[in-house]
Amino acid sequence: MTGLWELFLTAAFVDNMPLTLFLGLCTFLALSRRPEAALGLGVAMTGVLGVTVPLNHLVYSYLLAPGAWAWAGLPEIDLSYLSLIAFIGVIAASVQLLEMLLDRFVPSIHAAFGVFLPLLTVQCAILAGSLFMVERSYTLAQSAVFGLGSGLGFAVAVAMLGAIRTRLAYADLPPGLRGLGIAFVLTGLMSLGFAAFSQMAAAQ
């Protein structure tokens, strides 16, 4: 049990997706101008990562992993090179499904997500979650926890950046630094802060 909790914290803070691993930066920077939008994106990320990583774990271990077809008398088949296409398909399908389910049963949440859900299909952080799951060979429970943790870390980071950027909208910056430039410098400073978490993990 403690193992899972540690994995959750590591995924959320030490291996923070945008700040430490540089994943999902495009949406991270593009949608962090307003805190409300940033928060919506963060929640959507958590939901989608929490669903797709365990789903892809099932797909990988029962269909693609080396030896997965042993029950059918084909033990030497190794389809793991297909994992990219399979994962993208699963992600696109589950994002679509999630959107339809939310629209049908909880329209208020669906309205709050707005345009972010469909965008997440081509979000590198989501695909990376599944790829890391394969690379580090997590179990099903671990991959669910890992997905949720990474999503939470993304949400925290993007909400913080959104808040800082709103505040900075009134600042008098040099023209060349306005917008993208200062966003990078801010992200760098936040990343410096999050680097402290990795020291914490190393001390354990």
Added chain:
Amino acid sequence: MTAARATWSTLTDPLVRQNPVTLQILGICSALAVTTTLATAVTMSVALTIVLTLSAGLVSAIRRHIPGTIRLIVQIVIVASLVIVIDQVLQAYFAEISRALSVYVGLITTNCLVLGRTEAFARHNPPFPAMIDAFGNGLGYSLVLVTIGGLRELFGKGELFGRTILPLADAGGWFTPLSLMLLAPSAFFLLGLLVWAVRTILPEQSEAREHTPPPSTEPAE
């Protein structure tokens, strides 16, 4: 003659003036993650340029046959197949670099630069200009990657491509490596400064203010 000039500007515009990374915020994830050394940065640039050029050519060649509603899925499948090929080639012939790049090669699939170019340009243009445009964008991306990768490796380790350029203090030289350069934050800082530099040279790229301050009530100087 004008056609040749148009082709030339399609190729060279994305290098600095319309650079995909510094101006359009496309493909940043991989641009930062793989730039701790020059070798990985160059490999990533080459891989991305190949995938981008080929996928633009393919998408553009079948552009009249892709139904509009499912075009994203078709494009992603084309890109993903190319990425799988590149990934397998890297694993087979450059095993060490492939390990250093970890999942980031696979992430070319969702690199917004690739989808952005196929969606914005290749879908509406014949294969030749589409591939030229994609190649130009790949070069623009590579330029940023190589710049940042070179700076980080040079100041972080005193090396370029693994060869010592600045003699290290430990080894009797004078240079003390800045280990911050190898950590994540420095990549953000360098890219931020690069954007600032580009926009100072080309002021038309700088973004408009979000809020103009209210007119000052004090008498103007």
